[in-house]
Amino acid sequence: MKTMDVQASVDKVKAEVSKAIVGEGAEVDQILAAVLADGHVLLEGVPGLGKTLLVRSVALALGLPFSRIQFTPDLMPSDVTGTEVFDQRSVEFKMRKGPVFTSVLLADEINRTPPKTQSSLLEAMEERHVTINGERHRLPSPFIVFATQNPIEFEGTYPLPEAQQDRFLMKVRLQYQSAEVEKGMLRRFHAGFRAQKLEGAGLQPVLDAETLSQLRAAVDQIVVEDKIIDYIYDLVAATRKHPDIWVGGSPRAGLGLLSCGKAIAAIRGRDFVIPDDVKELAVPVLRHRVLLRPEAEIEGLGADQVLAGLLENQVVPR
Numbered sequence: 001m002k003t004m005d006v007q008a009s010v011d012k013v014k015a016e017v018s019k020a021i022v023g024e025g026a027e028v029d030q031i032l033a034a035v036l037a038d039g040h041v042l043l044e045g046v047p048g049l050g051k052t053l054l055v056r057s058v059a060l061a062l063g064l065p066f067s068r069i070q071f072t073p074d075l076m077p078s079d080v081t082g083t084e085v086f087d088q089r090s091v092e093f094k095m096r097k098g099p100v101f102t103s104v105l106l107a108d109e110i111n112r113t114p115p116k117t118q119s120s121l122l123e124a125m126e127e128r129h130v131t132i133n134g135e136r137h138r139l140p141s142p143f144i145v146f147a148t149q150n151p152i153e154f155e156g157t158y159p160l161p162e163a164q165q166d167r168f169l170m171k172v173r174l175q176y177q178s179a180e181v182e183k184g185m186l187r188r189f190h191a192g193f194r195a196q197k198l199e200g201a202g203l204q205p206v207l208d209a210e211t212l213s214q215l216r217a218a219v220d221q222i223v224v225e226d227k228i229i230d231y232i233y234d235l236v237a238a239t240r241k242h243p244d245i246w247v248g249g250s251p252r253a254g255l256g257l258l259s260c261g262k263a264i265a266a267i268r269g270r271d272f273v274i275p276d277d278v279k280e281l282a283v284p285v286l287r288h289r290v291l292l293r294p295e296a297e298i299e300g301l302g303a304d305q306v307l308a309g310l311l312e313n314q315v316v317p318r
Contacts (some may be wrong), residue, residue, distance in 0.1 A: 016061035023181030037259035039169025063205030071113035075121035095134035170289035227317040244296035
């Protein structure tokens, strides 16, 4: 499969998603780049911005099985991965698979469940298998986790530890849309669109698991020159030296930025990465991997602001 085929396929997915989602162009590109790079996505935004609708629409357009878990304080690890139950008829234990056995998993409000349950996703996200009663079970391929969290409501929540945040390839932030976009949402609702009934919006699968595997293989072949490799390293290394950053990006951050750069290049119809590809996705890839110094936070600085300044000052290869 060629790079132009990747662009054409992604354009079809975006066209389907746009039947349900209005005004999230950059965010959809980021999510699809993560999908092509075989990564997981942490979605952050206040309630009502359409995080669940966005994930459901992407899963439907990709033609992949979808499951949703509403994370709550009383959720147990077995509610995620599954467990063995005793069958009285056969007089033996049989495995009852949990919702994690799917291709697209939406972990809704992941920061509302205790760390023990949060960590049940770690093995699944990194190793692509789960262990139940000492026995390993492979997860379907592809396997993509989308987790959502509310950035303003902290009562009764369990913030994700850095180790688990690092498992997400990107942290995508959803913001309030422009007046015209929000008015368009109101008109769609008035015309009969309901998020609960995506079929009524005419969304259709345009890909499948096999095609997605071929697209990922094409992305792997994207050309990356040494100067781009140096640029990625310099960006990540700069986060470790920045005066406002306490903990900078790890080597995993560099690998993620490289993978996403290749994916967005393919989405743009190129078979090579340019510096703008790296700059476009640097903040979503790095924002959850850096920790600011307390004095920087006291001054009102955020990770996005610090990273934007770092990108501005970094020498761009020609």
